[in-house]
Amino acid sequence: MxxxxxxxxxxxxxxxxxxxxxxxxxxxxxxxxxxxxxxxxxxxxxxxxxxxxxxxxxxxxANLRYEVIADYIHSKYKATIKDMSVLELDFNSPLQTFLKDAKEYVTTYYSDKDKLGTIKDGVRCEDVTKLTFEDNKFDMIISSEVLEHVCDLKKAFKESARVLKPGAVHIFSVPAGTGNTFKRSDWIDGKLNHFVEPEYHYDPLDKNGCLVYWNFGDDLGTYFGDASYDLSIIKGPFGKDRKYLIVLKKRDI
Ligand SMILES: [Zn+2]
Structure with missing residues (x-):
């Protein structure tokens, strides 16, 4: 081992x-x-x-953003993580060093070549806007630097709220610039449009990188969650790269 x-x-x-x-x-x-x-x-x-x-x-x-997420989880859930079902939208995260102690720890990758729900080497192919899990399954969802790559954020939050139990949390980090939030690229009538020079981030599964759809700014809070959630900006902007740590708690209704 x-x-x-x-x-x-x-x-x-x-x-x-x-x-x-x-x-x-x-x-x-x-x-x-x-x-x-x-x-x-x-x-x-x-x-x-x-x-x-x-x-x-x-x-x-781990780098700074993972340390900030880990610090938050340790401070809030250290005693209870062993009883929690956790979904992390990453298959290669440093957080696995302690999340593997959770009652259930599901990690995912995204590929448009694999059928959603396929499991390879214990990792599941998932699209955050079309999750294949049943309703009210997880106590915690974690994503780090994922949501800026998701074109339809509303759909993603509707799905994360669906698979979270009432009172459960979606914990995530995103990068943010100094201006207001804007969309860099968007799908319109089945065609991908770039409003500014397309930007790609490192993707271990794709040598071309992963397209950035969103440039978040300090007004980013208004873009996250929906009526199912209470939003808390836990930390940010932090570090030289300006990141935010945000928690969405699914309302207990
Ligand atoms: Zn470490």
């Missing part, structure tokens, strides 16, 4: 390093030794760039 963890870590590190230009290793001087809020060990937090995205714990590969 320990061996599998090590092999998995090496694989993830190789994939991660291939994405970043090696000239940025000058930022190694910002490397730190401190406690990681995700795996709760004291490893090296290696710095591969000036931003927080690329300062990662060498043990669990």
């Amino acid at each position: 320990q061996n599998n963890h090590f092999i998995n870590l090496v694989r993830k590190t190789i994939k991660y390093l291939r994405w970043y230009p090696f000239r940025k290793f000058i930022y190694l001087y910002q490397t730190q030794v401190r406690r990681c809020k995700c795996c709760n060990k004291i490893p090296v937090i290696v710095s591969l760039d000036k931003g927080d995205e690329t300062k990662r714990c060498i043990r669990c590969l």
Whole structure:
């Protein structure tokens, strides 16, 4: 098991390093030794760039946004996580170091080539706007840097509310710029339109990256959730890359 963890870590590190230009290793001087809020060990937090995205714990590969999410979950749910059903919209997240202790921990990937609900190596193909789970199944949904890649946010929140139990939470982080929120790209009459230069983020399953539909701004709260939810902005903007941590709690009605 320990061996599998090590092999998995090496694989993830190789994939991660291939994405970043090696000239940025000058930022190694910002490397730190401190406690990681995700795996709760004291490893090296290696710095591969000036931003927080690329300062990662060498043990669990958490960066700042994952540490902020982990810190929130530890503070609120440490005692109860073992009794919770958790859905994480990611198959490769550093949060798995402690979420695997949950009663149920379901991880997902998205691919338009696989049928929704397909399970590969224990990971399930899901589209957040068309989840294949039954109603009222989960106590917690987690997503980090996913929602800016979802064209139809209303549909996504309707679906997350459907599969969450009353009183359960959708915890997520998103990046945000300094202006107001705007849509970069949109599907109109079956055609993808780009209103600004298309932007793609790293996607471990697609070498072309993942299209960014939304540029969130500091008014982002109005774009998240619906009448099923109470929204709390827990933290943000935080870090050099301006992230927000947001919690939607499904109303108990
Ligand atoms: Zn760590």
